[in-house]
Amino acid sequence: MLAKRIQPMMAQARRLYVQVMFQVMGRALQAVSEVDDTVKKEALALPNGFLFEMMVMPNGPRMVVEHTGLGRFHYHGDEAPRPVDLSIRFKHIAHAFLVLSFQEKTAVAFANDRMLVDGDISYAVRMTRVLNRLESFILPKLIAQRAVKEYPRNLHLPQKLISGARIYLKVATNFVETVRA
Template identity: 60%
Template sequence: MLAKLTRSAALRARRQYVRTMFRFMGHALEAISRSDQKVIDDARPLPEGFVFQMMVLPSGPSLVLEHTGQGELRYLGDDYDGKVDLSIRFKHMAHAFLVLSFQEKTTEAFANDRMVVDGDIGYGVRMTRILNRLESIILPRLIASRAVKEYPADLGLLEKVPGAIGIYRRVLTGLIRDLRKEALPI
């Protein structure tokens, strides 16, 4: 009985962690697309109105972003139900947890058949590069090296620290805005 309760609590904690990380990543991707030239350049070729989703199957937490043009991404939240152009779906909550807790690189998860990409694979590679750039900037190098395939050799401390501070500031602003929306009566 105790083991079953412990396992159930662990599953709920993983689900909440993944949901929180997706929300954080959504705001962080929106923020970095407004400040980092490499991300802007990577996102610019995406079609305007392009919608990217990352989620856990079958109906787990998700994050949805839209390319609004000129390399800028907008976080649409987790309850978007419109057309999606590119979806990266984790096959199980445990797989998403491994990647989002930096125990496994995204490329390793894909190689280990833990996720499915639905859409143009070229756009999938582009979005993975954007995610890797984000992780490289906002995470300490030791952790980022575990999260990305290759840590950028040209990312110095003088670029990383101000970039991370700006992203964290924008993420905090976005999270506060979300909490205010959730607190408003419907």
């Protein structure tokens, strides 16, 4: 009996968690593109105006990020200003929760057929590398090693702390600016 009452609350909690994580990730993608040269170099290969979305099917939480040029990303929230160029879609909220709570690597989720990629695969690989780099900066090493396919060997503690702090500061500033607007 108790389980029947808890299940809907758990589903709502997962959905809220995924929604918040998409907001944080979108803002963090914008921030890391301002902070890290490796991310800028990866993003430079994307066309200007390139729109990337990550979402839960069919109408679940989503984030939309645009490459504005010069290796910079801009977070659009959950609304795309035009059709997206690349979409990574989780088939179910539980699948998104597994990845975004760092219980399952993105590559493993894809191998387990928990997500779909709609768009150019080379762009998807590039965006996955950007997301992995971001996670390496903003997560503790122990968790990041579980989340990314390969933790960067050349990412040392001082760089991680300084870049991570800059990213978190920019994310917090972006949240505050959004609330004020």
